[in-house]
Amino acid sequence: MEDMQKSRNFIEEIIEEDLKQQKVSFIRTRFPPEPNGYLHIGHAKALFIDFSMAAQYGGECNLRYDDTNPTKEDEEFVDAIQEDIRWLGFQWAHVFYGSDYFDTCYDLAVSLIKKGLAYVCDLTKDEMREYRGTLTEPGRNSPFRDRSPEENLALFERMKAGEFPDGTRTLRAKIDMASPNVLLRDPALYRIIHATHHHTGDAWCIYPMYDFAHPIQDAIEGVTHSLCSLEYEIHRPLYDWVVEQCAFSQKPRQIEFARLNLTNTIMSKRYLRQLVEGGHVSGWDDPRMPTLCGMRRRGYTPAAIKDFLSRVGVAKVDSMVETAMLEHCVREDLNNSAPRMMAVVDPIRLVIENWPEGKTEDILLENHPNMPEMGTRTVRFGREVFIERDDFMENPPNKYFRLKPDGEVRLKGAYIVKCVGFEKDGAGNVVLVRCEYDPSSKSGEDARKVKGTLHWVNAADAKAATVRLYSELMRSETVDKEDLLEQLNPNSLEEITAMIEPALAAYAPGDKMQFMRIGYFCADLSNTAQMPVFNRVVGLKDSWKGN
RNA sequence: UGGGGUGUAGCCAAGCGGUAAGGCACGGGACUUUGACUCCCGCAUUCGUAGGUUCAAAUCCUGCCACCCCAGCCA
Numbered sequence: 329m330e331d332m333q334k335s336r337n338f339i340e341e342i343i344e345e346d347l348k349q350q351k352v353s354f355i356r357t358r359f360p361p362e363p364n365g366y367l368h369i370g371h372a373k374a375l376f377i378d379f380s381m382a383a384q385y386g387g388e389c390n391l392r393y394d395d396t397n398p399t400k401e402d403e404e405f406v407d408a409i410q411e412d413i414r415w416l417g418f419q420w421a422h423v424f425y426g427s428d429y430f431d432t433c434y435d436l437a438v439s440l441i442k443k444g445l446a447y448v449c450d451l452t453k454d455e456m457r458e459y460r461g462t463l464t465e466p467g468r469n470s471p472f473r474d475r476s477p478e479e480n481l482a483l484f485e486r487m488k489a490g491e492f493p494d495g496t497r498t499l500r501a502k503i504d505m506a507s508p509n510v511l512l513r514d515p516a517l518y519r520i521i522h523a524t525h526h527h528t529g530d531a532w533c534i535y536p537m538y539d540f541a542h543p544i545q546d547a548i549e550g551v552t553h554s555l556c557s558l559e560y561e562i563h564r565p566l567y568d569w570v571v572e573q574c575a576f577s578q579k580p581r582q583i584e585f586a587r588l589n590l591t592n593t594i595m596s597k598r599y600l601r602q603l604v605e606g607g608h609v610s611g612w613d614d615p616r617m618p619t620l621c622g623m624r625r626r627g628y629t630p631a632a633i634k635d636f637l638s639r640v641g642v643a644k645v646d647s648m649v650e651t652a653m654l655e656h657c658v659r660e661d662l663n664n665s666a667p668r669m670m671a672v673v674d675p676i677r678l679v680i681e682n683w684p685e686g687k688t689e690d691i692l693l694e695n696h697p698n699m700p701e702m703g704t705r706t707v708r709f710g711r712e713v714f715i716e717r718d719d720f721m722e723n724p725p726n727k728y729f730r731l732k733p734d735g736e737v738r739l740k741g742a743y744i745v746k747c748v749g750f751e752k753d754g755a756g757n758v759v760l761v762r763c764e765y766d767p768s769s770k771s772g773e774d775a776r777k778v779k780g781t782l783h784w785v786n787a788a789d790a791k792a793a794t795v796r797l798y799s800e801l802m803r804s805e806t807v808d809k810e811d812l813l814e815q816l817n818p819n820s821l822e823e824i825t826a827m828i829e830p831a832l833a834a835y836a837p838g839d840k841m842q843f844m845r846i847g848y849f850c851a852d853l854s855n856t857a858q859m860p861v862f863n864r865v866v867g868l869k870d871s872w873k874g875n
Numbered sequence: 876u877g878g879g880g881u882g883u884a885g886c887c888a889a890g891c892g893g894u895a896a897g898g899c900a901c902g903g904g905a906c907u908u909u910g911a912c913u914c915c916c917g918c919a920u921u922c923g924u925a926g927g928u929u930c931a932a933a934u935c936c937u938g939c940c941a942c943c944c945c946a947g948c949c950a
Contacts, residue, residue: 364949649899698913
């Protein structure tokens with residue numbers, strides 16, 4: 329037939345063109361996180377692209393820790409990163425460490441020195457900045473630029489041997505101090521750092537810079553397409569310079585795409601750390617965090633995240649995606665898999681006055697209205713039940729389908745009840761609603777319909793549970809990085825005690841379910857039968873205008 | 876004021892000289908023992924802007940405007 333050709337994003341176009349022109353025959357990509365923090369949804373976009381491009385063209389993707397700066401990295405993050413990638417459902421071909429290539433990097437640096445393309449520079453950090461010039465003025469050559477290869481070799485060897493303190497010397501590429509691209513003004517290739525590296529220990533005291541190490545790592549691994557975010561666009565000439573001057577025959581190609589930004593979300597690692605260390609969240613896996621471990625704990629599913637990422641697409645425009653899109657994706661996924669349960673999040677009592685004291689009745693409830701294969705369960709119904717405070721109003725607005733004086737409503741799966749009275753406490757809050765039920769209105773046995781249906785929990789066997797209602801961490805759509813803490817949403821976590829149907833207490837940590845008419849929830853890691861804890865993943869859509 | 880990028884609806888995003896896909900959001904309706912789900916319908920006479928080329932321009936050309944990135948011995 330005339331199947332609509334699925335449109336290709338620009339990276340797919342490049343890859344297909346490279347394949348067609350036989351520039352490459354096997355696609356290899358890499359996901360190169362620096363092990364200095366937990367992965368977040370922004371990384372997920374990058375790795376989603378890295379892994380899916382490789383998979384789509386029958387190639388492979390490596391996981392490579394970009395660990396060239398021992399002062400910022402820690403082994404702590406290495407395992408967590410793998411766990412998150414696996415959780416999303418991706419499998420790498422190999423795990424590499426950038427530090428595995430330190431010997432090669434060193435040798436290549438030596439070869440650059442021999443070719444007169446790199447030199448040891450004694451300028452201090454401040455001096456180097458001064459010599460670099462500005463965006464509009466060219467820089468000046470370092471006074472050490474013309475050292476002989478022999479002298480450079482000797483000095484570089486002594487740097488490696490640990491003879492010089494941190495910050496006293498660097499190895500620099502000899503490119504062009506007048507380049508309009510500031511990155512090409514003799515960039516540092518190596519710096520001295522006397523620190524223990526989490527992976528190589530004390531083997532080295534000089535470490536290659538990202539701009540030198542990354543293209544080398546890519547080339548060694550045979551990466552064909554090195555996908556990264558837009559801010560590296562300006563690094564590409566340097567990337568290509570390194571590949572060229574180090575004489576790699578197979579040249580990896582760097583392609584840049586826009587990183588993900590989400591409304592009401594802060595993504596930068598530095599600020600996330602600030603939230604964790606300042607105690608503004610409970611940890612990296614706080615369900616409000618955009619980290620993958622946080623989203624996992626919140627109850628987001630890999631399928632929902634991947635669906636979201638594919639909907640967002642791949643392009644070069646700086647964009648800000650609405651969180652609503654993400655929420656739509658979890659709802660869609662959970663709608664098809666989450667059993668429907670009843671929990672009353674803000675309970676008040678409802679008494680059925682014409683229901684005999686002590687009498688109970690078993691109610692059969694479907695676990696999913698659209699999926700009979702999910703089975704049924706039995707719930708006890710009695711004289712007294714809990715209903716939501718919101719589901720009764722003394723003076724309701726128009727089109728209020730819930731309980732009101734003299735109004736009728738069905739209790740889900742049970743009977744139609746009519747409000748015959750209510751009681752308030754001293755503060756004027758309704759604490760009890762009095763009803764009478766219609767014995768002929770048993771669910772499934774009666775054609776009579778009422779507009780509203782309420783969820784409920786039988787008071788005699790309801791269990792208490794802690795329910796955490798999460799909302800966005802940041803109160804405005806965009807976040808100004810200046811005064812982060814003032815922009816925090818003070819109400820991003822509301823913890824309440826809810827009354828739940830007994831079966832809910834048996835759910836294991838990580839299980840997801842729908843609290844009927846409320847939202848999708850996930851049993852928290854700390855969930856126990858004694859005191860169940862549920863996190864709200866996302867609320868149900870609510871089109872009631874009076875709300 | 877230098878260089879590198881990017882501008883299509885409220886938000887993403889197709890489009891690649893032949894007359895503006897799709898999704899989210901939003902609005903209206905049907906269905907409903909979840910105000911959910913599902914299903915219909917609506918939602919850019921116009922593509923940052925001003926000109927030019929062409930029978931024909933979001934697509935090509937020129938100018939202008941806006942926004943993002945770069946002056947780490949971070950990645």
